[in-house]
Amino acid sequence: MKQVLFKKGKVVVEEVPAPKLNDNSVLVENLFSIVSSGTELTSLSFSKAPLALKVLKYPTKLAKGLRLIKEHGLIEAYKIVTGILESGVTPGYSSCGRIIKVGKNIKDLKEGDLVSCAGANIASHAEYVVVPRNLVVKVPEGISPREAASATLGAIALNGVRQLDLKIGESCVVLGLGLIGNIASQILLANGIKVIGIDPLKSRQDILKKLGLKYAFGFKKNLKEEILGLTNFYGADATLITASNPQDNSIINLALELTRKKGKVVVLGDIGLKIERLPWYEKEIDLRISSSYGPGRGDDDYEKKGIDYPYPYVRWTENRNMECYLELLKEKKVDFLSLIGGEYNIKDADLAYKLLTSLKRPLAVLISYASLKEEKTPQTFIEVLPSKKIEGKIKVGIIGLGAFCQTVHLPNLLRLQNFYHIRGICTHNQVQAKYFAKRVKAQIATTNYEDILNDSEIDLVFITTRHNTHFKLVKEALLKNKNVFVEKPLCLTFEELLEIEKLIKEPKGTYFPILTVGFNRRFSPFVLKMKEIVKESRNPLIINYTVNDLYLPPSHWVNTSEGGGRIIGNACHMFDLFYYLTNSQVENISAFPIKPIDSFYLKTDNFISNLKFKNGSLANLVYTTQGSEKAPKEKITVYSEGMILELTDFKDLKGYGVRERMSSFKTQKGHFEELKELAKSLYQRKWPIPFEEIYEATKISLEVDRMIRETD
Secondary structure, eight states: OEEEEETTEEEEEEEOOOOOOOTEEEEEEEEEEEEEHHHHHHHHHTSOOOOHHHHHTTTTTHHHHHHHHHHHOOOHHHHHHHHHHHHOOOOOOOOOOEEEOOOOOSSSSSOOEEEEEEEETTTTTTTTEEEEEEEEEEEOOTTOOHHHTTHHHHHHHHHHHHOOOOOOOOEEEEEEHHHHHHHHHHHHHHOOOOEEOOSSHHHHHHHHTTTTTOOOOOTTTHHHHHHHHHHHTEEEEEEEOOBBBBTTOHHHHHHHHHHHEEEEEEEEBBBBBOOOOOHHHHHHHHEEEOTTTTTTTOOOOHHHTTOOOOOOSOOOOOOHHHHOOOOOOOOTTSSGGGGGGEEEEEGGGGHHHHHHHHSSSEEEEEEEEEGGGOOOSSEEEESOHHHOOOOSSEEEEEOOHHHHIIIIIIIHHHHHHTTTEEEOOOOOOEEEEHHHHHHTOOOOSSSHHHHHTOOTTTTTEEEOOOGGGHHHHHHHHTTTTTTEEEESSSSHHHHHHHHHHHHHHHEEEEEEEEEEEEEGGSSHHHHHHHHHHHHOOOOOOEEEEEEEEOOOOOOOGGGTTTTHIIIIIIIIHHHHHHHHHSSOEEEEEEEEOOSSSSSOGGGGGSSEEEEEEETTTTEEEEEEESOTTOSSEEEEEEEETTEEEEEETEEEEESSSSSOOEEEEOOOOOOOOHHHHHHHHHHOOSSSOOOOHHHHHHHHHHHHHHHHOOOO
């Protein structure tokens, strides 16, 4: 399918795979989408900014960048970040189209329904979009698809109007008469509010005057006196700021001047917020921020999982705001069609953006799609490069392309290209699927994992998706007789573990696929050295492993049903390493969590687990998120027959009682060596980690997780 992208300040239209439908969404064939004059032009300009400027613009990204540098070095970190950015920005967030397929959890919509769609990176300028239920609304009869494409913009304006909380007869200044300001003004006028529009462009003032606005001004010297004269010398009851200029603090202070004592100022646009205290203090003005479309925005449970807020308690969600706006269109209370300054087919999308930057500068431009449709079934994969015969290499299909895969596994697979050839890449983001497939010279880019499993050329399926999908994907891959590498954890429940065990021990066909889990630490050069030193020990080992992990809030996906928690999702590494170093099965497990006084710290993030092995060895894991990032993250101490081995952050190994010192500038947790060993094992048809050990480490983590969660 065709999709509009921003790349280095340019508008391009590319062929990318169509998105794959999920259970909580609908697949929509776009008819029209809106190119807005504000948000998208800002994004287009920002896409050509140098990396340093982007970091300064979003300093919250700096911490992640510094961690990348710490893990991979400056040059590699730079390559990783620029590679992610170069895949392109997907503009668009408001469209209208027809449903061509419905997810199985959607009961109130059907194929053929005309719907309005919302969401950045969702309702984008593309022939097909997959939209979660709470970001899509059915279009009432009497509204054209061109009008309905504006529902997101209408919901943004409507949510700002609701924050004003004005009554009939009251007055409101609207600062900025762009697309959102225009729609908001029309809504306010329809509700009996005296609207005073302010914008430096006379053309924008004139558009609203034609739609019924009586009062519109530029930024003139006597502006405050004009407003006072129109409001019985009190000032406006409220001011809605829809202008956008992040560096300009004068806008917010002008709003305070124009608003009456104890009035309201609602900020909807992106402006500077350095407020002059005195007028705010003297007038006791209520300052509010309007959050995009309304309640639900940014809440994954609401937007992605379709969990609605109770109607009696949250009357106006973002979905209900969209519905309300469509009713205003139907009743002709808002005229959107008169704001459209042009319409272009998607293949000419660059002309739409040129029009918005021309002297005409219309408020909105439409992109249309219908005339390009040649087939009704969108293809979830595309051939990036022609297929070619590749002999002697393991052909890999990657499912999941998160940050860890991009920063660790992809570079390592490319370093090992004498052994591996990446044939296909699957990720839900169609743009990244194509970009990374092209970057690693893969043949296939897809958004549907079944395209990877059904490819007869692929020898090894690489699974790096979120934890709750691992079992399903491992099971389906094994049933397709594919060798499997799955990032930890293998699964999230005992039942899933038993089912995988049955598949391994009772394969369906004559081919016996190999399964391995990303327990990389056992392959670290440091751990291999420790293993070599202690392998001749006649007496049991004592091992102490301390993990000073990064704090993640309870709402982070790792701590939800998607991740399964820190014990199953990460401590499994430590349990596997205990098994590897002791070379013995566990005999007894005990585990004790902290008892947090509130919900800030989770007990599954802060616990101690003691393991006793059949050969008499003892292992202790101290896992916490209460520590400091300044301290080492992981520290392993092994005690054995008069010597101590101490490994810190997989960078420094010291021996006491034995002459051993090993260090590295970079962390070496065994990710590269793990894949090298896997290649060797696949050629020799042997398991790099025996399944019994994979099973044991997974079982221990599941048992410790159960014990911690059941502790009062």
